[in-house]
Amino acid sequence: MEHLADLARIALSDEEITRMQGELNVIADAIDEVQKVATDDVKPTANPVPLEAYLRPDVAETPLTQEEALSGGPVTDQGMFVAPQILGE
Amino acid sequence: MSNELVKLTAAQMAEKIRNKEVSSRELTQAELDVIEAAEPTMHAFLHVAADEALAQADAFDKKLAAGDTEGLPELAGVPIAIKDMIVTKGIPTTAASKILEGWVPPYDATVIEKIKAAGMPILGKTNLDEFAQGSSTEHSAFGNTYNPWNKDCVPGGSGGGSAAAVSSYEAPLALGTDTGGSIRQPASFTGSVGVKPTYGGVSRYGAIAMASSLDQIGPCARTVLDAALLHEVIGGNDRRDSTSIPAPVPPVAAAAREGLKRDLKGVRIGLIKEIGGTGEGFQPGVAKRFNEAVEQLKSMGAEVTEVSLPHLSYSLGAYYIIMPSEVSSNLARYDGMRYGLRVMPPTGVPQTAANMMAYTREAGFGDEVKRRIILGTYALSAGYYDAWYGSAQKVRTLVIEDFAKAFEQVDVLASPTAPTTAFKFGEKTSDPLAMYLGDVTTIPANLAGVPAISVPCGVDDSNMPVGFQFFAPQQHDEAMYKPAAALEAALEDTWGGNILTKMATPWLAD
Numbered sequence: 001m002e003h004l005a006d007l008a009r010i011a012l013s014d015e016e017i018t019r020m021q022g023e024l025n026v027i028a029d030a031i032d033e034v035q036k037v038a039t040d041d042v043k044p045t046a047n048p049v050p051l052e053a054y055l056r057p058d059v060a061e062t063p064l065t066q067e068e069a070l071s072g073g074p075v076t077d078q079g080m081f082v083a084p085q086i087l088g089e
Numbered sequence: 090m091s092n093e094l095v096k097l098t099a100a101q102m103a104e105k106i107r108n109k110e111v112s113s114r115e116l117t118q119a120e121l122d123v124i125e126a127a128e129p130t131m132h133a134f135l136h137v138a139a140d141e142a143l144a145q146a147d148a149f150d151k152k153l154a155a156g157d158t159e160g161l162p163e164l165a166g167v168p169i170a171i172k173d174m175i176v177t178k179g180i181p182t183t184a185a186s187k188i189l190e191g192w193v194p195p196y197d198a199t200v201i202e203k204i205k206a207a208g209m210p211i212l213g214k215t216n217l218d219e220f221a222q223g224s225s226t227e228h229s230a231f232g233n234t235y236n237p238w239n240k241d242c243v244p245g246g247s248g249g250g251s252a253a254a255v256s257s258y259e260a261p262l263a264l265g266t267d268t269g270g271s272i273r274q275p276a277s278f279t280g281s282v283g284v285k286p287t288y289g290g291v292s293r294y295g296a297i298a299m300a301s302s303l304d305q306i307g308p309c310a311r312t313v314l315d316a317a318l319l320h321e322v323i324g325g326n327d328r329r330d331s332t333s334i335p336a337p338v339p340p341v342a343a344a345a346r347e348g349l350k351r352d353l354k355g356v357r358i359g360l361i362k363e364i365g366g367t368g369e370g371f372q373p374g375v376a377k378r379f380n381e382a383v384e385q386l387k388s389m390g391a392e393v394t395e396v397s398l399p400h401l402s403y404s405l406g407a408y409y410i411i412m413p414s415e416v417s418s419n420l421a422r423y424d425g426m427r428y429g430l431r432v433m434p435p436t437g438v439p440q441t442a443a444n445m446m447a448y449t450r451e452a453g454f455g456d457e458v459k460r461r462i463i464l465g466t467y468a469l470s471a472g473y474y475d476a477w478y479g480s481a482q483k484v485r486t487l488v489i490e491d492f493a494k495a496f497e498q499v500d501v502l503a504s505p506t507a508p509t510t511a512f513k514f515g516e517k518t519s520d521p522l523a524m525y526l527g528d529v530t531t532i533p534a535n536l537a538g539v540p541a542i543s544v545p546c547g548v549d550d551s552n553m554p555v556g557f558q559f560f561a562p563q564q565h566d567e568a569m570y571k572p573a574a575a576l577e578a579a580l581e582d583t584w585g586g587n588i589l590t591k592m593a594t595p596w597l598a599d
Contacts, residue, residue, distance in 0.1 A: 004467055006447075007470075008450075008462050008463055008466045009421075009447045010450045010451050010454065010459055010463070011447035011448050011451040012451065012459070020459075020460060020463055023464070023521065024463075026522060027409060027410065027413070027464045027468055030406040030407075030409040030410050031406075031468075031480070033403060034407050034410065034481050034484045035476075037487060038480035038483035042483040043486055044483050044485070045482050045483075045486045045489060046302060046482060047288075047538075048302070048485065048536070048537055048538025048563070049334060049538045051334065054328075054331075054335075064195055064196065068195035071195050072193070072195070072427065073426070073428060074426075074429070075431065081427055083426055083442050084444075085439075
């Protein structure tokens with residue numbers, strides 16, 4: 001559970017970890033159920049309405065301005081997002 | 090006077106605007122008045138954009154006066170509410186989550202661009218379960234929305250706000266998003282009409298992503314025709330959504346008008362055996378109204394048979410693998426870096442980016458969202474991806490094949506929209522599984538990408554509305570609008586008016 005919380009980047013409390021352990025059974029039951037019919041001869045579906053991939057015309061467009069793109073940032077400086085320390089000391 | 094105005098259908102409002110009997114501003118103001126009176130008890134809205142709506146209405150009225158409305162959709166000038174899961178430039182958008190509280194998007198969703206181009210004033214943003222995850226709107230970070238039929242009951246979810254706004258006359262129309270039933274189940278619970286179009290039929294650009302292979306934007310309305318007219322405004326190809334179907338919107342409004350003639354000769358309707366209303370968990374009141382509606386359809390000439398979709402019973406299992414997996418991936422973007430909440434770690438914990446993300450997400454997400462992210466992270470864990478997510482994708486193929494075979498025999502399929510009518514607050518919050526089971530009737534359409542509509546078919550013994558659901562083949566959304574409109578017209582005849590006439594409306598002044 002702690003490993004999952006770490007992967008998901010959520011600092012779960014001890015109480016949440018205990019509670020969610022039991023709830024993982026929901027997905028375990030779901031997995032047992034689908035594996036009954038998901039045999040080797042069935043192809044998986046990612047998009048229910050299959051489409052050919054396509055490219056947009058190669059024409060320049062006006063994107064968001066730098067100011068607009070940064071407008072929701074929690075901390076910005078000189079046209080950049082400011083992140084806390086990323087690498088080690 | 091204003092009450093008469095707000096009780097009109099959207100199509101009638103549009104006609105009065107065209108005939109210059111009423112201005113868009115008068116209509117918009119009338120709706121804002123209802124919102125002001127109703128909101129203290131309804132709480133359907135997270136944000137009311139009164140000034141912007143009136144400015145949009147004035148701009149449209151000016152255009153109309155100048156004779157400059159050529160080519161605009163029929164609904165031009167009619168106001169609308171927007172689920173707060175769809176981004177609106179300059180209007181706060183939260184997905185009912187603390188992690189996005191106060192965020193003002195710098196761009197419009199494609200559907201919002203279309204709504205604005207149509208001269209339809211945006212009244213505000215409606216409440217939902219946080220990130221559209223839930224079936225009751227109780228998982229909103231900003232409080233409950235109440236069912237206009239009974240304040241002790243939930244309005245359904247996730248789009249409880251849009252459904253409550255429409256059925257309480259706060260708005261004639263609204264937009265919703267439907268990943269597992271979030272438009273249709275609230276429509277069923279509130280006596281309104283809700284449509285999930287074919288996957289890819291309406292652009293998802295600017296819809297906050299929940300589970301991308303299932304999500305679809307669609308209309309909420311009080312009549313089938315109004316839903317169809319709105320469907321035509323928002324539908325169609327958009328190259329900014331790579332899953333958008335490169336084809337015009339199906340002729341859904343014409344099909345709804347055809348349905349109003351109440352002639353269903355030659356229409357073949359298949360009742361889905363597996364979710365037909367007799368199974369475990371279906372309330373007797375729901376089955377009763379559903380069966381009566383089937384008799385109405387027969388009396389209009391429809392050929393009704395029972396059809397089996399044998400893999401439907403695996404739908405719920407497949408959904409509860411695919412949905413959280415995609416949720417865990419999509420919600421990774423809320424990392425405290427580019428928008429939304431940032432919470433730094435407490436003193437004593439290293440002040441790193443990774444720790445900031447973990448504390449931000451712990452503080453910003455609610456219980457249900459965290460639960461689904463963790464479940465999805467588990468389902469996608471290294472080494473299990475093929476066995477789990479892959480197996481669920483195979484079930485999807487089987488469900489699609491079931492629908493395809495069924496549509497060789499019938500034109501549309503039918504079932505109750507939900508196994509129950511609206512439940513009481515708190516009744517299912519402690520048991521997520523019970524909440525999930527209520528989606529058994531709506532999830533198959535999302536898995537298969539087929540369109541589906543919920544239309545009211547009466548009330549149960551507690552005077553709470555019941556929904557009737559039609560499914561149509563992919564890219565033939567029009568096929569379900571005809572019988573839905575016919576059923577609505579036939580039932581309104583027996584009720585002596587729209588189903589909402591059975592609902593008390595103390596918030597509307599005399």
